[in-house]
Amino acid sequence: MDVTNLVRDCIKKLQPYSSARDEYKSLNDDMVFIDANENPFQTQVNRYPDPNQTPVKAILSKLKLVPEQNILLGNGSDEVLDLIFRAFCEPGLDNIITLPPTYGMYNVLAGINNIQVREVLLSETFQPKVDEILATADANSKILFLCSPNNPTGNSFNNDEMIAILSSFQGIIVIDEAYIDFSKASSWITRLNDFPNVIVTQTLSKAYGLAGIRLGICYASEEIIAILKKIKPPYNVNTLTQNAAIDRLKNDAAVNEEIKSIMSERNKLQGCLDQIPFVEKVYPSDANFLLVKVDDANKRYEQLVARGVVVRNRSSQPLCENCLRFTIGTTEENEKLINILQNLE
Numbered sequence: 166m167d168v169t170n171l172v173r174d175c176i177k178k179l180q181p182y183s184s185a186r187d188e189y190k191s192l193n194d195d196m197v198f199i200d201a202n203e204n205p206f207q208t209q210v211n212r213y214p215d216p217n218q219t220p221v222k223a224i225l226s227k228l229k230l231v232p233e234q235n236i237l238l239g240n241g242s243d244e245v246l247d248l249i250f251r252a253f254c255e256p257g258l259d260n261i262i263t264l265p266p267t268y269g270m271y272n273v274l275a276g277i278n279n280i281q282v283r284e285v286l287l288s289e290t291f292q293p294k295v296d297e298i299l300a301t302a303d304a305n306s307k308i309l310f311l312c313s314p315n316n317p318t319g320n321s322f323n324n325d326e327m328i329a330i331l332s333s334f335q336g337i338i339v340i341d342e343a344y345i346d347f348s349k350a351s352s353w354i355t356r357l358n359d360f361p362n363v364i365v366t367q368t369l370s371k372a373y374g375l376a377g378i379r380l381g382i383c384y385a386s387e388e389i390i391a392i393l394k395k396i397k398p399p400y401n402v403n404t405l406t407q408n409a410a411i412d413r414l415k416n417d418a419a420v421n422e423e424i425k426s427i428m429s430e431r432n433k434l435q436g437c438l439d440q441i442p443f444v445e446k447v448y449p450s451d452a453n454f455l456l457v458k459v460d461d462a463n464k465r466y467e468q469l470v471a472r473g474v475v476v477r478n479r480s481s482q483p484l485c486e487n488c489l490r491f492t493i494g495t496t497e498e499n500e501k502l503i504n505i506l507q508n509l510e
């Protein structure tokens with residue numbers, strides 16, 4: 166498959182903006198930089214950020230064993246996802262496929278970009294229905310979103326279904342791995358060479374504890390990365406974000422300890438929730454949250470808010486009737502939640 170055939174004509178023809186820092190890169194030597202209309206006085210951030218985020222990518226490349234030229238960074242995964250829409254989807258003409266219940270941003274981004282959304286519900290066990298997905302696709306189905314582990318259901322998609330889709334779908338396949346660090350399943354970034362139309366997105370917002378800095382990561386073939394690079398704003402990841410990301414990624418051991426603790430708290434919370442009389446089902450989770458079916462989600466949601474605990478009410482989502490989503494907190498926060506739930510009438 167040649168992914169360049171999927172790119173919008175206007176993007177193929179686009180001459181990208183060449184920033185001052187693109188034209189002359191090295192800020193390290195003894196040069197005088199009077200090329201970007203910056204203020205010369207030091208504020209720590211008086212210079213424009215590195216448009217290629219080279220040091221961040223170098224660390225990520227070592228950690229994830231993916232070459233730097235297969236990595237693109239964005240202002241959160243949300244920016245990366247928007248870049249993918251704008252590269253491949255012609256407004257008013259193309260469509261995307263999503264698998265509800267899933268992450269709401271795919272539909273919002275489709276709306277912003279005037280792209281039709283075709284929805285194929287997950288199965289009762291929250292797995293993709295391969296035949297229905299393939300039957301729904303046509304030549305204008307440019308992107309299929311596979312969120313695994315999926316939000317809000319928490320499960321990973323089975324390998325067999327994934328492989329069946331990856332071997333047949335003719336557009337771009339985005340595998341959203343925002344929660345991959347909490348999963349026993351391995352990331353699809355190891356299979357990029359086998360599937361030239363796959364884009365894997367990850368983020369520092371969840372396991373890495375840096376939601377506030379906004380750093381999203383995209384792994385894909387060199388061809389796809391080159392296309393997205395053409396349309397990304399040159400300075401899309403600011404200096405403060407790059408520095409914070411480097412500090413945190415260098416401290417991968419601490420991150421792994423936190424992930425372990427969150428996963429063990431998840432299992433503990435799951436056991437406790439199973440004992441609550443009005444809890445009807447706790448779905449298995451590969452993420453840092455649990456989807457929980459209760460007797461009356463709106464009532465339980467209000468009761469929890471009144472007692473100072475805010476959870477996410479997902480009961481309006483298909484297949485999620487009377488479901489609440491609980492993010493795993495600290496040991497103390499989880500104990501507080503259980504305590505309150507045990508005492509609800």
Ligand SMILES: *Cc1c(COP(=O)(O)O)cnc(C)c1O
Pocket residue numbers: 240241242243244268312316341343367368369370371376379380381
């Ligand atoms: C939280 C989340 C993201 C993260 O988005 P950022 O913009 O990187 O914070 C992406 N995808 C899913 C499914 C999520 O739940």
